[in-house]
Amino acid sequence: MSNAISNLRKFVSPEIIFGAGARKTVGNYARSFGSKKVFLVSDPGVAAAGWLEDVRAALEAEGIESVIFTQVSPNPRTDEVMQGVELYQAEQCDVIVAVGGGSPMDCAKGVGIVSANGGHILNYEGIDTIDLPIPPLIFIPTTAGTSADVSQFAIISDQNERVKISIVSKAVVPDVALIDPETTATMDNFLTACTGVDAMVHAIEAFVSTGAGPLTDMHALDAIRLINKNLPQLVANPLDSERREAVMLGSMKAGLAFSNAILGAVHAMSHSLGGYLDLPHGLCNAMLLEHVIDFNYRDAQDRYKVIAETLELETHNRSSQEIRRVLVDKVINLKQEVGLYQTLSQQGVKTTDLPQLSEKALADLCILTNPRSSNQRDLEVVYEEAL
Numbered sequence: 601m602s603n604a605i606s607n608l609r610k611f612v613s614p615e616i617i618f619g620a621g622a623r624k625t626v627g628n629y630a631r632s633f634g635s636k637k638v639f640l641v642s643d644p645g646v647a648a649a650g651w652l653e654d655v656r657a658a659l660e661a662e663g664i665e666s667v668i669f670t671q672v673s674p675n676p677r678t679d680e681v682m683q684g685v686e687l688y689q690a691e692q693c694d695v696i697v698a699v700g701g702g703s704p705m706d707c708a709k710g711v712g713i714v715s716a717n718g719g720h721i722l723n724y725e726g727i728d729t730i731d732l733p734i735p736p737l738i739f740i741p742t743t744a745g746t747s748a749d750v751s752q753f754a755i756i757s758d759q760n761e762r763v764k765i766s767i768v769s770k771a772v773v774p775d776v777a778l779i780d781p782e783t784t785a786t787m788d789n790f791l792t793a794c795t796g797v798d799a800m801v802h803a804i805e806a807f808v809s810t811g812a813g814p815l816t817d818m819h820a821l822d823a824i825r826l827i828n829k830n831l832p833q834l835v836a837n838p839l840d841s842e843r844r845e846a847v848m849l850g851s852m853k854a855g856l857a858f859s860n861a862i863l864g865a866v867h868a869m870s871h872s873l874g875g876y877l878d879l880p881h882g883l884c885n886a887m888l889l890e891h892v893i894d895f896n897y898r899d900a901q902d903r904y905k906v907i908a909e910t911l912e913l914e915t916h917n918r919s920s921q922e923i924r925r926v927l928v929d930k931v932i933n934l935k936q937e938v939g940l941y942q943t944l945s946q947q948g949v950k951t952t953d954l955p956q957l958s959e960k961a962l963a964d965l966c967i968l969t970n971p972r973s974s975n976q977r978d979l980e981v982v983y984e985e986a987l
């Protein structure tokens with residue numbers, strides 16, 4: 601009865617403004633926080649797409665100055681967070697606005713944590729390690745997938761150890777998420793596919809998580825339905841604004857689900873992989889998803905059956921093992937429909953890397969809520985299957 605409604609459940613979420621043009625309210629929100637100087641975090645790609653200037657101008661229209669920080673890598677690094685803290689403090693900023701994908705948003709969370717609490721970002725790895733409240737965070741996502749704009753996660757790359765650290769705390773749930781589907785129009789098809797599959801993985805992992813409950817299930821299942829029905833069509837026709845909005849809504853719901861139910865082995869193994877080889881997060885998840893479903897299935901058959909039904913697969917008159925097979929096939933088909941065929945070996949992973957990858961995945965926080973408890977050898981076998 602781990603999912604019974606009588607179990608106490610907590611659900612955290614930012615204030616959310618969803619819809620075309622939501623980004624334009626950024627000035628109002630910064631003003632309502634009493635901001636005089638905003639620390640505006642983004643990355644070079646988002647700046648080139650024009651969204652950074654768009655947001656800066658909206659702040660300026662409210663008479664709010666901004667200090668721009670764009671030295672953020674695709675997997676944000678500890679030294680970038682610390683450089684951001686230095687600039688934030690030197691410029692005496694008072695509110696943090698992030699515009700971009702998961703990387704600028706996670707970096708912005710890191711800057712907020714250290715600017716308020718001192719020390720080094722690595723000191724805050726783990727669950728609930730942040731004592732002091734961080735500056736107000738206003739996030740504007742430009743991808744439909746990572747959901748750092750609604751989640752209590754921050755993932756930072758430790759280049760020295762070639763690993764990603766996870767920070768999980770209510771303190772890093774943004775105050776405001778301005779979720780504007782228009783901003784995702786500048787994603788290329790590969791990014792749309794990777795971030796969309798990341799969102800699907802969030803929803804699936806949240807639904808089978810040992811931390812799942814009624815407050816998260818409804819969002820997880822809605823997300824699975826929305827992404828399944830709309831992601832392939834959006835990749836086929838990137839100008840379809842209705843599909844774009846539906847995928848963004850699915851991503852947001854997946855984010856609300858996983859932020860509160862936490863994740864599982866796909867993310868634990870993907871964090872390990874992304875830290876080791878600096879690969880795109882969504883691609884890492886995509887290469888692992890069906891193999892983790894196959895591994896976990898034994899211990900969460902009822903939950904995977906509901907997922908199969910939500911994906912509109914026929915489950916009547918099918919044995920549990922048949923449902924397992926059609927579900928795995930469906931996930932592979934969905935990935936292929938959006939153009940993702942990659943395997944770990946094609947990305948440079950070798951058999952000799954697997955013990956170290958598995959060791960780091962086993963130390964990742966996301967493994968704690970995976971429905972099937974696993975040891976290092978188990979994870980090694982799943983990586984092997986994905987080679």
Ligand SMILES: [Fe+2]
Nearest residue numbers: 746798802881
């Ligand atoms: Fe993710």
